[in-house]
Structure formats: C-alpha cells, structure tokens
Amino acid sequence: MEHLPALLPGALVRREDWEGADLSPASYEAVELVEVDLTEVTATGGSWVDVTFRDCRFSGAVFTRTALTGCTFSGCDFSGARFTDCKLVGSRFDRCRYDLLTVEGGDWSFTGLPGADLRRVRFTGVRMREADLSRARLQGASVRDGDLSAALLHRADLTRCDLRGTDLAGLDPLGTTITGAVVDVQQALVLAVALGLDVRTDEDR
Numbered sequence: 453m454e455h456l457p458a459l460l461p462g463a464l465v466r467r468e469d470w471e472g473a474d475l476s477p478a479s480y481e482a483v484e485l486v487e488v489d490l491t492e493v494t495a496t497g498g499s500w501v502d503v504t505f506r507d508c509r510f511s512g513a514v515f516t517r518t519a520l521t522g523c524t525f526s527g528c529d530f531s532g533a534r535f536t537d538c539k540l541v542g543s544r545f546d547r548c549r550y551d552l553l554t555v556e557g558g559d560w561s562f563t564g565l566p567g568a569d570l571r572r573v574r575f576t577g578v579r580m581r582e583a584d585l586s587r588a589r590l591q592g593a594s595v596r597d598g599d600l601s602a603a604l605l606h607r608a609d610l611t612r613c614d615l616r617g618t619d620l621a622g623l624d625p626l627g628t629t630i631t632g633a634v635v636d637v638q639q640a641l642v643l644a645v646a647l648g649l650d651v652r653t654d655e656d657r
Contacts, residue, residue: 461483470493474494494513496517500521501521502521508529511530514534517538518539520543530551534553536558540559541559544564550568553572554573554576563580567589571591576597591611592611593613594613596617606627607628613630615634616634623642625647
C-alpha cells in the first residue's frame with residue numbers, strides 16, 4: 453500500500469496491513485485503528501486529531517512535522533520509531549512499547565505517559581510541559597535540552613537519566629528517584645534549592 457485511503461470521521465479500520473505506507477499529508481479526525489500494521493510508515497506533515505490507535509505497530513515508523521493531537525495509543529509498539537518536530541499535545545499512551553523510540557524537537561505538552569517504560573527512549577529538545585510522567589521508568593534514558601517544567605513526575609524513576617539542558621522547574625527530588633541522574637551545574641542548583649538547601653557562593657558572607 454503506497455498511500456493511506458480516505459477515512460471519514462467515525463470510521464473503524466481493523467487488522468489491515470499498511471506496512472511502508474506513505475501517510476503524507478494525511479488529515480483525519482475521530483477515527484479508530486485496531487490492530488493495524490503501521491510498520492515503517494512515513495509521514496511528513498498532516499494532522500491526526502482525536503484518533504484512537506489500539507494494538508497498532510509503529511515499529512520503524514518515521515513522522516516529521518506531523519500533528520497527532522488528542523490521540524489515544526493503547527497497546528501500541530513504537531520500537532525504533534522516530535518523531536521529528538511533531539506535535540502530540542494532549543495525546544495519551546497506555547500499555548505501549550517504546551524500545552529505542554527517538555523524539556527530536558516538537559511539542560509533547562500535556563501528554564499522558566503514566567507508568568510508561570521509557571528506559572531506552574531518547575528525547576532531544578522536546579517540549580513536555582505538564583506531561584504526565586508519574587511512575588514512568590526513565591532509568592538510563594536521555595531527556596536532553598527539553599522542557600519538563602510543571603510535568604507530573606511523582607514516583608518517576610530517573611536513575612542515570614541524562615537530563616542536561618532540560619528545564620526541571622517544579623521537579624520534587626523527594627518524590628522522584630534521581631539517583632545517578634546526569635545534570636548540569638545550573639540544574640544541580642535548582643535541585644539543591646528544591647531540597648531546601650541554602651546555596652551560596654564564596655563571595656556570600
């Protein structure tokens with residue numbers, strides 16, 4: 453299949469093989485895809501609004517400047533997928549697999565990833581303001597040069613996570629596991645203040 457067929461709001465697509473399809477520049481709203489194979493699909497541009505994906509495979513998929521806003525991803529496989537400058541504001545993820553997922557740029561604010569296993573995910577320059585990462589597992593992951601301000605990180609595990617350059621305003625180091633997390637000097641000061649420390653320079657007397 454080279455191109456995605458037209459879908460009207462309310463459409464249900466079940467158990468179809470769209471492997472390698474070109475989704476550019478698809479625009480769909482309020483449709484549902486169930487057990488659809490989206491392995492190695494490509495998409496540049498386009499808009500998916502309030503679309504539900506259940507048990508779909510996105511392995512090796514490449515999305516560039518695509519909007520997938522308010523979508524629901526349940527039981528989906530994103531292994532090896534790549535999102536570049538994409539907008540996923542308000543989308544929610546449940547029981548998904550993210551092995552070697554790469555996200556570069558874009559806006560993932562207000563996304564729901566509670567309890568997600570993100571240990572082998574790389575986020576670079578991604579805006580994730582007020583994203584729900586509560587109980588998420590980010591041990592050894594990379595979240596560089598992004599924005600996690602006001603993100604929900606209660607009981608998230610950031611052990612050995614590379615957080616350099618990311619806005620951590622609002623992170624509660626007592627409610628989040630941060631053992632061995634990699635941070636820069638400015639972030640270390642922010643965390644120290646959050647712990648109630650009185651940080652002073654040698655010139656402060």
